[in-house]
Amino acid sequence: MIERTPLLNLATYTVMVLGALMVFVPLWLVYVGATLTVREINTPELHFLTGSHLIENLQAAWARGHLGGRLFNSLIMSLGVAFGKVAMSAITAFGLVYFRFPGRTLAFWLIFITLMLPLEVRIVPTYAVAANALWPFQSILDATGLSDLIKAASGLQIALEWNLLNSYTGLILPLIATATGTFLYRQFFLTVPDELLEAARMDGAGPFRFLVEFLMPLSRANMAALFTIMFLYAWNQYLWPLLATPDRAGFGTTAVVELKLLAPTVSTNGGGTPDWNVAMAGCLIVMLPPLLLVAFMQRYFVRGLIATEK
Amino acid sequence: MAAVTLKRVKKNYGTTTVVHGVDLEIKAGEFVVILGPSGCGKSTLLRMIAGLEAITEGEISIGSKIVNTLEPRERGCAMVFQNYALYPHMTVAENIGYALKVAGLGKAERMARINAVAEILGLEEFLDRKPIQLSGGQRQRVAMGRAMIREPDVFLYDEPLSNLDARLRVAMRAEIRKLHQRLGTTSLFVTHDQIEAMTLADRIVVMNKGVIEQVGTPDEVYHRPASTYVASFVGSPGLNLLHVMVDRSASCIRFKDGQTLPFEHGQAVLVPDGPAIFGFRAEQAQLSEQIGLTLTPGFQEALGSTRLLHGTVANEEAVIAIPGNGPLDATTSMSVTIPASAMHFFDSTTGRRLG
Numbered sequence: 001m002i003e004r005t006p007l008l009n010l011a012t013y014t015v016m017v018l019g020a021l022m023v024f025v026p027l028w029l030v031y032v033g034a035t036l037t038v039r040e041i042n043t044p045e046l047h048f049l050t051g052s053h054l055i056e057n058l059q060a061a062w063a064r065g066h067l068g069g070r071l072f073n074s075l076i077m078s079l080g081v082a083f084g085k086v087a088m089s090a091i092t093a094f095g096l097v098y099f100r101f102p103g104r105t106l107a108f109w110l111i112f113i114t115l116m117l118p119l120e121v122r123i124v125p126t127y128a129v130a131a132n133a134l135w136p137f138q139s140i141l142d143a144t145g146l147s148d149l150i151k152a153a154s155g156l157q158i159a160l161e162w163n164l165l166n167s168y169t170g171l172i173l174p175l176i177a178t179a180t181g182t183f184l185y186r187q188f189f190l191t192v193p194d195e196l197l198e199a200a201r202m203d204g205a206g207p208f209r210f211l212v213e214f215l216m217p218l219s220r221a222n223m224a225a226l227f228t229i230m231f232l233y234a235w236n237q238y239l240w241p242l243l244a245t246p247d248r249a250g251f252g253t254t255a256v257v258e259l260k261l262l263a264p265t266v267s268t269n270g271g272g273t274p275d276w277n278v279a280m281a282g283c284l285i286v287m288l289p290p291l292l293l294v295a296f297m298q299r300y301f302v303r304g305l306i307a308t309e310k
Numbered sequence: 311m312a313a314v315t316l317k318r319v320k321k322n323y324g325t326t327t328v329v330h331g332v333d334l335e336i337k338a339g340e341f342v343v344i345l346g347p348s349g350c351g352k353s354t355l356l357r358m359i360a361g362l363e364a365i366t367e368g369e370i371s372i373g374s375k376i377v378n379t380l381e382p383r384e385r386g387c388a389m390v391f392q393n394y395a396l397y398p399h400m401t402v403a404e405n406i407g408y409a410l411k412v413a414g415l416g417k418a419e420r421m422a423r424i425n426a427v428a429e430i431l432g433l434e435e436f437l438d439r440k441p442i443q444l445s446g447g448q449r450q451r452v453a454m455g456r457a458m459i460r461e462p463d464v465f466l467y468d469e470p471l472s473n474l475d476a477r478l479r480v481a482m483r484a485e486i487r488k489l490h491q492r493l494g495t496t497s498l499f500v501t502h503d504q505i506e507a508m509t510l511a512d513r514i515v516v517m518n519k520g521v522i523e524q525v526g527t528p529d530e531v532y533h534r535p536a537s538t539y540v541a542s543f544v545g546s547p548g549l550n551l552l553h554v555m556v557d558r559s560a561s562c563i564r565f566k567d568g569q570t571l572p573f574e575h576g577q578a579v580l581v582p583d584g585p586a587i588f589g590f591r592a593e594q595a596q597l598s599e600q601i602g603l604t605l606t607p608g609f610q611e612a613l614g615s616t617r618l619l620h621g622t623v624a625n626e627e628a629v630i631a632i633p634g635n636g637p638l639d640a641t642t643s644m645s646v647t648i649p650a651s652a653m654h655f656f657d658s659t660t661g662r663r664l665g
């Protein structure tokens with residue numbers, strides 16, 4: 001609907017401006033908060049104008065929140081999830097779309113079901129598995145009586161253990177195992193004309209070449225979008241890293257979880273004046289990497305969308 | 311260059327059979343056109359030869375090898391697709407050279423061969439462009455280049471000209487023919503356009519509903535159609551077909567409305583008595599003062615050098631071609647004579663040629 005009347009324009013702009021305000025005002029308040037002193041931020045009125053203590057607040061947040069190490073953890077986790085997700089989605093969708101194998105429909109539905117099982121729903125079993133990735137096998141051995149049998153025969157008690165807590169693997173893997181990306185890729189692969197595959201086959205390309213030299217370059221825009229979305233998704237995770245990184249002194253945790261610990265409470269602050277200015281400065285730091293990523297990736301997927309080649 | 315042999319080749323999709331046991335021998339270096347209407351199984355046949363479609367029954371050999379279970383790349387065929395199927399993310403040079411890259415040729419040799427092919431096809435200035443930046447005719451050439459560069463044993467074309475405008479189609483047709491003369495590669499060309507078939511083919515294979523109706527040179531197919539189907543499909547307009555009774559004792563054929571046409575020689579003398587389908591070409595009928603067939607004229611089409619006069623003979627539609635231009639002064643009924651040598655007869659139930 002492209003209709004232009006002054007009244008309509010006015011309405012459109014009003015909605016747009018209101019929307020922009022709703023997004024930007026809180027961000028602005030965070031920024032302002034990060035520039036104030038403890039004393040200023042604890043006065044009753046709301047501050048809309050910046051103070052002059054940004055740098056020292058940032059420094060305080062950085063030091064108190066161990067943000068160097070925490071940001072590094074977040075970065076590894078988010079990159080791991082984003083790359084892992086893109087790779088896994090592309091390969092699973094490739095298998096589903098281009099190969100006829102027994103159990104294909106079953107595989108499709110099994111993957112589909114994971115859409116209904118986000119991490120929050122399966123958090124308890126996922127935690128159990130992360131605490132000992134071999135636990136499912138151990139249970140099978142115990143339930144079937146195999147471990148008793150082995151114990152009787154050799155005198156050895158089977159106790160399988162592989163702890164993934166406090167590790168990047170443990171942080172990353174549970175977040176990769178969902179179907180969203182698979183379906184995004186599947187939809188894209190279904191739009192690739194069959195003749196392209198046939199021409200490639202006539203030219204001698206096998207399945208692997210077709211995936212790497214055709215589907216990957218053709219799906220660049222999808223890949224950029226999925227990568228960005230998954231990076232943000234992983235970066236913003238709170239519940240899972242909170243559970244999966246109990247060893248705060250050693251492995252540490254992610255930046256987003258650490259932010260919570262920056263927020264002044266009676267326990268962290270000892271009942272002193274709550275220093276929200278430092279917490280806000282921490283927020284600013286933690287927000288920055290995803291912001292930069294979006295700004296950088298945007299042109300790839302926008303360009304991809306414009307240059308749709310048939 | 312290699313011969314291609316099909317023995318009782320059959321294709322089922324589920325329970326429907328789309329190619330019914332086709333036997334065909336294509337000699338090395340021959341240009342064979344498979345002609346038939348849309349949906350008759352031409353593409354399926356071609357794709358079975360290419361290896362893109364499994365063969366349900368029968369045997370296909372290329373050269374001396376049975377290729378039934380070989381992968382497309384092992385068969386030595388190159389294919390030009392109807393929609394060109396160019397690789398959108400590659401430049402023209404990369405498109406043309408892709409097969410060589412897969413085959414593991416070095417960059418220098420690849421470029422040399424790409425340049426050679428581009429020169430033949432007049433694509434030198436477009437090598438760095440993407441397919442989306444090319445016109446239809448240029449894309450068509452790239453598709454040809456991609457097939458040529460592999461120096462295949464067999465070229466397979468699946469309606470490659472049907473997406474071009476009329477003028478370009480004629481030009482590309484000539485180029486394909488020239489290319490064949492120059493390279494001498496065995497070629498199989500699928501089309502639904504009978505003019506394309508007539509102009510390109512050494513031999514034409516006319517297909518109908520997954521069955522071969524006739525295999526022959528363009529002349530044979532045109533002048534001795536093996537069935538009413540071929541007769542009406544080939545030529546523009548197709549053969550006129552009228553239901554008649556053959557009466558050998560009276561040496562004439564009798565039309566439904568009672569009028570008769572005498573014959574002395576030609577195919578007619580070999581035809582058994584009884585019902586038959588009588589056919590003649592529009593351009594071999596002549597308006598005449600003598601007594602002949604009575605044609606009730608309908609409308610006319612002017613084609614420049616000739617006029618097509620549509621009308622009815624014995625209440626069945628017929629069309630004759632009359633040389634000259636300007637509207638014809640058509641009266642209520644006209645007399646048309648047909649030389650005995652131009653008369654065709656077909657079985658009235660099977661539609662196969664008689665005599």
Ligand SMILES: Nc1ncnc2c1ncn2[C@@H]1O[C@H](COP(=O)(O)OP(=O)(O)O)[C@@H](O)[C@H]1O
Pocket residue numbers: 323328346347348349350351352353354355
């Ligand atoms: N993959 C398929 N599955 C089922 N039927 C098909 C398939 N491909 C083609 N057909 C059918 O086979 C018949 C012949 O198709 P095709 O060889 O493409 O015809 P043509 O190229 O002569 O137009 C058509 O009736 C078509 O519907």
Ligand SMILES: [Mg+2]
Pocket residue numbers: 349352353354468469
């Ligand atoms: Mg076809």
